[in-house]
Amino acid sequence: xxxxxxxxxxxxxxxxxxxxxxxxxxxxxxxxxxxxxxxxxxxxxxxxxxxxxxxxxxxxxxxxxxxxxxxxxxxxxxxxxxxxxxxxxxxxxxxxxxxxxxxxxxxxxxxxxxxxxxxxxxxxxxxxxxxxxxxxxxxxxxxxxxxxxxxxxxxxxxxxxxxxxxxxxxxxxxxxxxxxxxxxxxxxxxxxxxxxxxxxxxxxxxxxxxxxxxxxxxxxxxxxxxxxxxxxxxxxxxxxxxxxxxxxxxxxxxxxxxxxxxxxxxxxxxxxxxxxxxxxxxxxxxxxxxxxxxxxxxxxxxxxxxxxxxxxxxxxxxxxxxxxxxxxxxxxx
Numbered sequence: 001x002x003x004x005x006x007x008x009x010x011x012x013x014x015x016x017x018x019x020x021x022x023x024x025x026x027x028x029x030x031x032x033x034x035x036x037x038x039x040x041x042x043x044x045x046x047x048x049x050x051x052x053x054x055x056x057x058x059x060x061x062x063x064x065x066x067x068x069x070x071x072x073x074x075x076x077x078x079x080x081x082x083x084x085x086x087x088x089x090x091x092x093x094x095x096x097x098x099x100x101x102x103x104x105x106x107x108x109x110x111x112x113x114x115x116x117x118x119x120x121x122x123x124x125x126x127x128x129x130x131x132x133x134x135x136x137x138x139x140x141x142x143x144x145x146x147x148x149x150x151x152x153x154x155x156x157x158x159x160x161x162x163x164x165x166x167x168x169x170x171x172x173x174x175x176x177x178x179x180x181x182x183x184x185x186x187x188x189x190x191x192x193x194x195x196x197x198x199x200x201x202x203x204x205x206x207x208x209x210x211x212x213x214x215x216x217x218x219x220x221x222x223x224x225x226x227x228x229x230x231x232x233x234x235x236x237x238x239x240x241x242x243x244x245x246x247x248x249x250x251x252x253x254x255x256x257x258x259x260x261x262x263x264x265x266x267x268x269x270x271x272x273x274x275x276x277x278x279x280x281x282x283x284x285x286x287x288x289x290x291x292x293x294x295x296x297x298x299x300x301x302x303x304x305x306x307x308x309x310x311x312x313x314x315x316x317x318x319x320x321x322x323x324x325x326x327x328x329x330x331x332x333x
Contacts, residue, residue, distance in 0.1 A: 003216065004028040004065045004104075006052060006095055007072030009036030011173050012110065012208060016069060017045065019209045025216075028065060030072070052091045062102035067216050069108045070095045073146075074139070075176065077286035078269060081138045088142035093149050100159055106222070107161040108215050109150045113201050113227060113297050114140045115165065118289040122201075126298040127165070127225040137286040160222040162215045167201030167229040167297065168290075169208050171317060172324040180287065181243055182328040189282055191256040193291045196237025201295035202230045204317040207310040214306040226302040230310050230317070236291055242318055246325050262288045 003020055007013040008029035017040070020027040029040040029047045037049045050061055052072060062068055072095075074087035092109070099107050116125050117132020118140065135141045153159040170177040184190025203211075211228035215221050237253060244251050256264075265288040268281045302308035312320070 001066045001216065002026045002028060002064060003067045003069060004030055004048075004062050005069045005071060006030045006091075007070070008040065008047075009033065010071060010073075010075075011175055012169060012205060013071040014173070015171075015205050015209050016071065016212055019206075019213060021045070023213060030061065052094055053086055055094045055097070059098060059101065062099050062104050065099075065102060065104055067106040067108070068095065068099045068104050069110070069212055069216070071110050073110065074142070076280070077137055077139055077176075077284045078272070078281055079138060081141075084138040084142035085145075088139075089145045089149065092146040096150060096153050096159060096161065100153065100157055105160060106216055107159065108212055109147070109161055109163045110212075111147050111163050111165045111225075112140075112143050113165045113167050113229065113295065115144045115147055116297070118286065118293060118295070121198075121294040123294060123296055124298045125227075125296070127227060127301055137284065139286065154223050162221040162223070163225045164211055164215060165225065165227050165297075166208050166211070167203040167295070169203050169205055170321070171205035172321050174205070174321075174324075178243070178321070178325060179328055181240055182325065183282070185244065185247070185249070185251055186329060187282070188251075190240065190251075190253070191261065191291075192236055192240070192253050193256055193258050193261050193288075195255060196240065196253060196291075197235050198292060199233045199235055199294045199296050200239055200290070201297055202232070202234060202239070202314075203228055204230055204310070204312050204314075206312045206317075206320075210311050211302065211306070211308055214302075214308055218306050221306065224301075224305065226306060226308070227297045227299050228302055228308065229297055229299055230314060231299050232310075232314050233296065234314060243325055246318065246322050247329050249329075258288070258292050261291065264288075 009031045017027045037047045040047045119134040265283045265285045
């Protein structure tokens, strides 16, 4: 199967490209920069360097492809709305339109469980749940709109798209989850809320890739939504404590009441916006909510229809991530 992968130079995209090669598929790496193009070219892979924000630039990009996986996204919890709208909504529309014009048989849209709303507890939320109503971060808002774009094209044009909603994707190379925790430990700023007993929505990168491959290889998945997580109950305190153990450091996890945590996040965000700072804030409302609410999502549909099983256990995932975690904290040796 010839599979085009947008965002191939990113964390998830690179892992997916490697897995597609292992499965004897023919990946086409869609990248934005010449640096990424060179990396894949050296491996003998087909590479297309294109700016997908230009509708015309991607008009012929998927010609001859059997499938498209849309991984490209601006995946941060803070920033200008216009940047997220362009990266996650406009580009999704461009990709879906180009894939339809190229008569691609299968499309996988990479989404997130955050679209169900991170302002409340989730105890087994399934794919029939509505979108979140009290969205405060531009990332979640843009991913909701991106899903709606895909839904509309499925309904109006019978677009053969499958939407996969992942938990927080983590593992070696993760640019968000692990770096946030490590930075908080290094600066001694990391705190938990409510004793850290809330369950996280986690998807180890290898499990995420497996879900994508299964959706590509499954007939009849078009028009369906699937939650893809690690299917385990790991609390904030457990996850952070395991990382502390890997680092071999002494760190007391202090508790901060949620109203104080959320208020601090709001004020930090306001300061960063007013000062037009380009760096990532040490705390955002998105993260405050992750530390507050249970995030357990039902993956039974993926199990029954895609035959999905998390192939890497939580313990194995930590082992595979050990070197990366230590490098983030101690630096490259």
